[in-house]
Protein backbone atom coordinates (compact mmCIF):
# COMPACT_ATOMS: atom_id res chain seq x y z
CA UNK A 628 0.00 0.00 0.00
CA UNK A 629 1.32 3.42 -0.98
CA UNK A 630 1.91 6.14 1.60
CA UNK A 631 3.50 9.57 1.71
CA UNK A 632 6.86 8.05 2.62
CA UNK A 633 6.89 5.62 -0.31
CA UNK A 634 8.65 7.96 -2.79
CA UNK A 635 11.35 8.65 -0.19
CA UNK A 636 12.15 4.98 0.33
CA UNK A 637 14.13 5.18 -2.89
CA UNK A 638 16.33 7.85 -1.23
CA UNK A 639 16.65 5.53 1.76
CA UNK A 640 18.00 2.74 -0.44
CA UNK A 641 20.56 5.16 -1.88
CA UNK A 642 21.54 6.19 1.67
CA UNK A 643 21.92 2.57 2.75
CA UNK A 644 24.51 2.11 -0.02
CA UNK A 645 26.70 5.06 1.09
CA UNK A 646 29.98 4.96 3.04
CA UNK A 647 28.37 7.17 5.71
CA UNK A 648 25.86 4.48 6.52
CA UNK A 649 28.45 1.72 6.48
CA UNK A 650 30.54 3.56 9.09
CA UNK A 651 27.58 4.19 11.40
CA UNK A 652 27.98 1.24 13.80
CA UNK A 653 31.56 2.30 14.61
CA UNK A 654 30.69 5.94 15.30
CA UNK A 655 30.50 7.34 18.85
CA UNK A 656 26.97 8.11 20.04
CA UNK A 657 27.98 11.67 20.94
CA UNK A 658 27.56 14.18 18.11
CA UNK A 659 30.68 15.39 16.26
CA UNK A 660 29.97 19.07 16.83
CA UNK A 661 29.06 18.62 20.51
CA UNK A 662 25.64 20.13 19.86
CA UNK A 663 22.16 19.32 21.13
CA UNK A 664 19.80 21.54 19.16
CA UNK A 665 16.25 22.29 20.28
CA UNK A 666 14.14 24.03 17.68
CA UNK A 667 10.67 24.30 16.16
CA UNK A 668 8.97 21.45 14.31
CA UNK A 669 8.17 23.86 11.44
CA UNK A 670 9.36 22.25 8.18
CA UNK A 671 10.94 25.60 7.23
CA UNK A 672 13.19 25.55 10.30
CA UNK A 673 15.18 22.35 9.84
CA UNK A 674 18.69 22.83 11.30
CA UNK A 675 20.04 20.44 8.65
CA UNK A 676 19.27 23.31 6.28
CA UNK A 677 19.93 26.52 8.23
CA UNK A 678 23.03 25.19 10.05
CA UNK A 679 24.17 22.88 7.26
CA UNK A 680 24.21 19.97 9.70
CA UNK A 681 25.67 16.78 8.36
CA UNK A 682 25.36 13.19 9.48
CA UNK A 683 26.24 12.65 13.15
CA UNK A 684 26.99 16.30 13.90
CA UNK A 685 24.18 17.09 16.34
CA UNK A 686 21.35 15.68 18.40
CA UNK A 687 18.16 17.46 17.33
CA UNK A 688 14.92 17.79 19.31
CA UNK A 689 11.98 19.56 17.71
CA UNK A 690 8.85 20.72 19.49
CA UNK A 691 6.04 23.24 18.99
CA UNK A 692 7.90 26.57 18.83
CA UNK A 693 11.16 24.90 19.93
CA UNK A 694 9.84 25.30 23.47
CA UNK A 695 11.50 23.37 26.29
CA UNK A 696 8.97 20.71 27.31
CA UNK A 697 9.23 17.94 29.93
CA UNK A 698 10.31 15.60 27.12
CA UNK A 699 13.15 18.00 26.18
CA UNK A 700 14.29 18.13 29.82
CA UNK A 701 14.18 14.33 29.90
CA UNK A 702 16.31 14.02 26.77
CA UNK A 703 18.87 16.62 27.89
CA UNK A 704 19.17 15.13 31.38
CA UNK A 705 19.52 11.61 29.96
CA UNK A 706 22.29 12.46 27.52
CA UNK A 707 24.07 14.55 30.19
CA UNK A 708 23.91 11.64 32.61
CA UNK A 709 25.07 9.25 29.91
CA UNK A 710 28.22 11.33 29.34
CA UNK A 711 28.80 11.72 33.12
CA UNK A 712 28.69 7.95 33.61
CA UNK A 713 29.99 6.47 30.33
CA UNK A 714 32.50 9.13 29.25
CA UNK A 715 33.07 11.33 32.35
CA UNK A 716 36.10 13.02 30.76
CA UNK A 717 33.74 14.32 28.06
CA UNK A 718 33.50 16.01 25.70
CA UNK A 719 30.30 17.51 27.03
CA UNK A 720 27.82 19.26 24.75
CA UNK A 721 26.11 22.58 24.25
CA UNK A 722 22.31 22.67 24.25
CA UNK A 723 21.48 25.38 21.68
CA UNK A 724 17.84 26.50 21.88
CA UNK A 725 16.67 28.23 18.71
CA UNK A 726 13.30 30.01 18.40
CA UNK A 727 12.24 31.67 15.16
CA UNK A 728 10.28 34.59 13.74
CA UNK A 729 6.86 34.03 12.13
CA UNK A 730 6.27 30.96 14.32
CA UNK A 731 2.93 29.19 13.89
CA UNK A 732 2.73 28.70 17.67
CA UNK A 733 1.82 32.41 17.76
CA UNK A 734 -1.73 31.45 16.72
CA UNK A 735 -2.19 30.04 20.22
CA UNK A 736 -1.97 33.58 21.57
CA UNK A 737 -3.42 35.63 18.71
CA UNK A 738 -6.34 33.45 17.61
CA UNK A 739 -8.73 33.00 20.53
CA UNK A 740 -11.12 30.81 18.61
CA UNK A 741 -8.33 28.42 17.63
CA UNK A 742 -7.05 28.33 21.22
CA UNK A 743 -10.51 27.70 22.72
CA UNK A 744 -11.18 24.94 20.22
CA UNK A 745 -7.79 23.28 20.72
CA UNK A 746 -8.15 23.47 24.51
CA UNK A 747 -11.63 21.89 24.31
CA UNK A 748 -10.41 19.20 21.92
CA UNK A 749 -7.34 18.25 23.99
CA UNK A 750 -7.86 19.31 27.60
CA UNK A 751 -4.76 21.54 27.64
CA UNK A 752 -5.13 24.61 29.88
CA UNK A 753 -5.68 27.79 27.86
CA UNK A 754 -3.19 29.75 29.97
CA UNK A 755 -0.51 27.15 29.26
CA UNK A 756 -1.28 27.37 25.54
CA UNK A 757 -0.87 31.17 25.62
CA UNK A 758 2.46 30.70 27.41
CA UNK A 759 3.58 28.22 24.74
CA UNK A 760 3.20 30.76 21.91
CA UNK A 761 6.39 32.23 20.44
CA UNK A 762 5.51 35.85 19.63
CA UNK A 763 8.81 37.41 20.71
CA UNK A 764 11.41 34.71 20.01
CA UNK A 765 14.20 36.56 21.86
CA UNK A 766 12.04 36.64 25.01
CA UNK A 767 10.81 33.04 24.85
CA UNK A 768 14.28 31.68 24.11
CA UNK A 769 15.65 33.55 27.16
CA UNK A 770 12.91 32.00 29.30
CA UNK A 771 13.66 28.51 27.98
CA UNK A 772 17.44 28.83 28.48
CA UNK A 773 16.70 29.83 32.09
CA UNK A 774 14.32 26.91 32.44
CA UNK A 775 17.07 24.43 31.46
CA UNK A 776 19.76 26.17 33.53
CA UNK A 777 17.58 26.09 36.66
CA UNK A 778 16.53 22.44 36.36
CA UNK A 779 18.49 20.32 38.87
CA UNK A 780 18.20 17.23 36.63
CA UNK A 781 20.44 18.81 33.97
CA UNK A 782 24.16 17.99 34.15
CA UNK A 783 26.17 21.01 35.39
CA UNK A 784 28.87 19.97 32.90
CA UNK A 785 26.88 20.98 29.80
CA UNK A 786 26.35 24.51 28.49
CA UNK A 787 23.11 26.11 27.30
CA UNK A 788 22.74 28.91 24.75
CA UNK A 789 19.81 30.78 23.14
CA UNK A 790 19.35 32.00 19.55
CA UNK A 791 16.77 33.46 17.19
CA UNK A 792 16.42 32.32 13.58
CA UNK A 793 14.95 34.96 11.27
CA UNK A 794 12.97 33.21 8.52
CA UNK A 795 13.10 36.34 6.33
CA UNK A 796 16.89 36.72 6.26
CA UNK A 797 17.86 33.12 7.06
CA UNK A 798 20.24 34.47 9.73
CA UNK A 799 20.66 33.41 13.34
CA UNK A 800 21.30 35.89 16.17
CA UNK A 801 22.65 34.69 19.51
CA UNK A 802 20.68 36.22 22.38
CA UNK A 803 22.05 34.15 25.29
CA UNK A 804 25.74 33.16 25.32
CA UNK A 805 26.59 29.63 26.52
CA UNK A 806 26.39 29.19 30.30
CA UNK A 807 26.40 26.18 32.61
CA UNK A 808 23.66 25.21 35.04
CA UNK A 809 24.59 26.50 38.48
CA UNK A 810 27.07 29.11 37.17
CA UNK A 811 26.24 32.55 38.60
CA UNK A 812 26.69 34.25 35.21
CA UNK A 813 24.00 31.98 33.84
CA UNK A 814 21.10 33.26 35.88
CA UNK A 815 19.27 36.12 34.26
CA UNK A 816 16.97 38.26 36.40
CA UNK A 817 13.42 36.91 36.63
Ligand SMILES: [Zn+2]
Nearest residue numbers: 667669730731
Ligand atom coordinates in the same frame (compact mmCIF):
# COMPACT_ATOMS: atom_id res chain seq x y z
ZN1 LIG B 1 7.67 27.62 14.77
